[in-house]
Amino acid sequence: MKDILDAIQSPDSTPADIAALPLPESYRAITVHKDETEMFAGLETRDKDPRKSIHLDDVPVPELGPGEALVAVMASSVNYNSVWTSIFEPLSTFGFLERYGRVSDLAKRHDLPYHVIGSDLAGVVLRTGPGVNAWQAGDEVVAHCLSVELESSDGHNDTMLDPEQRIWGFETNFGGLAEIALVKSNQLMPKPDHLSWEEAAAPGLVNSTAYRQLVSRNGAGMKQGDNVLIWGASGGLGSYATQFALAGGANPICVVSSPQKAEICRAMGAEAIIDRNAEGYRFWKDENTQDPKEWKRFGKRIRELTGGEDIDIVFEHPGRETFGASVFVTRKGGTITTCASTSGYMHEYDNRYLWMSLKRIIGSHFANYREAWEANRLIAKGRIHPTLSKVYSLEDTGQAAYDVHRNLHQGKVGVLCLAPEEGAGVRDREKRAQHLDAINRFRNI
Numbered sequence: 001m002k003d004i005l006d007a008i009q010s011p012d013s014t015p016a017d018i019a020a021l022p023l024p025e026s027y028r029a030i031t032v033h034k035d036e037t038e039m040f041a042g043l044e045t046r047d048k049d050p051r052k053s054i055h056l057d058d059v060p061v062p063e064l065g066p067g068e069a070l071v072a073v074m075a076s077s078v079n080y081n082s083v084w085t086s087i088f089e090p091l092s093t094f095g096f097l098e099r100y101g102r103v104s105d106l107a108k109r110h111d112l113p114y115h116v117i118g119s120d121l122a123g124v125v126l127r128t129g130p131g132v133n134a135w136q137a138g139d140e141v142v143a144h145c146l147s148v149e150l151e152s153s154d155g156h157n158d159t160m161l162d163p164e165q166r167i168w169g170f171e172t173n174f175g176g177l178a179e180i181a182l183v184k185s186n187q188l189m190p191k192p193d194h195l196s197w198e199e200a201a202a203p204g205l206v207n208s209t210a211y212r213q214l215v216s217r218n219g220a221g222m223k224q225g226d227n228v229l230i231w232g233a234s235g236g237l238g239s240y241a242t243q244f245a246l247a248g249g250a251n252p253i254c255v256v257s258s259p260q261k262a263e264i265c266r267a268m269g270a271e272a273i274i275d276r277n278a279e280g281y282r283f284w285k286d287e288n289t290q291d292p293k294e295w296k297r298f299g300k301r302i303r304e305l306t307g308g309e310d311i312d313i314v315f316e317h318p319g320r321e322t323f324g325a326s327v328f329v330t331r332k333g334g335t336i337t338t339c340a341s342t343s344g345y346m347h348e349y350d351n352r353y354l355w356m357s358l359k360r361i362i363g364s365h366f367a368n369y370r371e372a373w374e375a376n377r378l379i380a381k382g383r384i385h386p387t388l389s390k391v392y393s394l395e396d397t398g399q400a401a402y403d404v405h406r407n408l409h410q411g412k413v414g415v416l417c418l419a420p421e422e423g424a425g426v427r428d429r430e431k432r433a434q435h436l437d438a439i440n441r442f443r444n445i
């Protein structure tokens with residue numbers, strides 16, 4: 001691995017030098033173990049501790065197949081899907097690997113007693129498999145996390161609809177929280193050249209998801225002037241949704257849970273901010289009963305902030321806790337677009353407010369290749385910025401996942417894989433200088 005890192009760091013290395021480097025037999029990777037899937041049985045979700053289930057192991061380099069690439073991972077990031085994997089909720093991800101393993105002989109490689117997790121990376125292509133022409137060894141890349149087979153017609157208008165659609169590093173093995181990752185070559189995109197490795201690795205999954213969910217015609221199709229209610233507006237998804245709303249001429253109404261998070265949203269340029277903690281909303285009276293009076297109080301507060309207007313688009317992901325309120329506060333004809341259910345997936349809402357007011361609920365999941373590419377292009381152009389707050393070493397990934405699980409983080413949390421320190425990998429210093437304040441907005445808060 002040292003030779004690989006030296007070659008990547010040397011300004012004199014050519015693509016041929018990188019291609020000629022021998023691959024190691026094994027690499028360090030963040031894993032969960034199949035024989036530990038019951039380790040948290042009987043515990044409450046919040047008490048399941050990723051630091052106990054996440055391991056740093058030496059694992060063999062997987063065989064490279066057609067249409068695939070092996071990438072030296074300089075940096076990655078923690079996504080909430082890795083939290084789900086590490087607490088084995090709502091399902092153990094080993095079931096996904098077993099199911100994938102049944103697809104083909106090649107896919108069988110993924111069905112192992114350990115799962116290398118992680119759905120983001122920035123790094124350098126080491127090897128490409130047969131049939132890969134667009135990428136070569138030495139290319140500096142980021143990878144999005146959409147893995148598809150595309151053998152069925154279903155996915156050919158929108159690759160997210162492929163019946164064999166999977167999230168790399170969650171529903172497949174050989175993910176990005178590791179020194180080497182295996183990806184399909186159509187996951188690769190150019191690394192934004194004004195960013196360091198860890199900054200470039202931060203946006204991928206959440207930026208692409210927020211793009212589809214909010215901006216794309218496959219999602220809410222946001223337009224200028226829309227009032228967009230953004231839950232968790234300084235979190236992983238929300239910090240990109242807020243930027244998309246502002247950059248697209250919409251009016252974000254940002255919900256957060258502390259004055260510090262409110263300040264971050266203000267720094268991004270948002271003006272309408274609700275501190276759900278300070279204002280004490282209790283949408284549920286008890287575990288089974290919602291309180292419509294609280295939905296109304298929340299809607300009234302939104303009207304105060306918008307000059308009397310209601311919400312055109314709700315950017316939903318907390319799920320059970322907020323969904324009833326989200327449906328209520330949406331304007332007639334408006335849209336609730338949801339990609340997750342962090343607080344519980346059995347939602348309950350008063351359907352009268354949906355049908356009588358002709359509202360729509362749209363399910364959204366990650367992004368197709370084109371959407372991921374467009375989202376990455378906006379990062380590369382300096383129109384949308386990474387929201388990296390803190391960076392951990394590969395050894396400390398368990399702690400990083402714990403922070404995300406306990407909502408102790410801001411924006412995105414990065415992980416250095418092969419990169420020995422922060423700040424490396426910047427190629428365009430002039431462009432970086434233009435955007436430095438925005439790039440650093442979330443750092444160390």
Ligand SMILES: C/C=C/C(=O)SCCNC(=O)CCNC(=O)[C@H](O)C(C)(C)COP(=O)(O)OP(=O)(O)OC[C@H]1O[C@@H](n2cnc3c(N)ncnc32)[C@H](O)[C@@H]1OP(=O)(O)O
Pocket residue numbers: 080081084089090091145167205209339340366
């Ligand atoms: C990019 C980042 C993203 C995120 O972070 S997302 C957040 C993390 N992700 C999650 O929390 C999701 C985790 N995944 C899951 O929980 C499960 O993955 C799903 C619930 C999404 C799907 O589960 P499945 O295993 O596919 O489904 P089933 O509940 O086991 O049921 C499948 C059985 O139901 C049959 N079926 C499906 N549709 C129909 C239908 N319309 N009518 C009748 N039967 C149907 C199938 O055939 C099959 O059957 P048979 O069990 O016999 O094989």
Ligand SMILES: NC(=O)C1=CN([C@@H]2O[C@H](COP(=O)(O)OP(=O)(O)OC[C@H]3O[C@@H](n4cnc5c(N)ncnc54)[C@H](OP(=O)(O)O)[C@@H]3O)[C@@H](O)[C@H]2O)C=CC1
Pocket residue numbers: 079080081084205206209231232233234235236237238255256257258261276317318321322339340341342343364365366367404407411
């Ligand atoms: N389907 C898909 O493609 C994707 C799904 N996801 C899923 O989306 C969810 C969020 O991911 P991500 O944004 O990265 O996570 P983060 O933890 O980074 O951010 C989520 C934010 O939501 C807010 N939040 C959490 N719980 C509640 C609650 N009960 N009520 C109101 N607000 C709440 C918090 O903000 P605050 O405390 O400030 O209000 C938190 O910062 C996860 O479940 C993840 O798995 C993520 C990416 C893609």
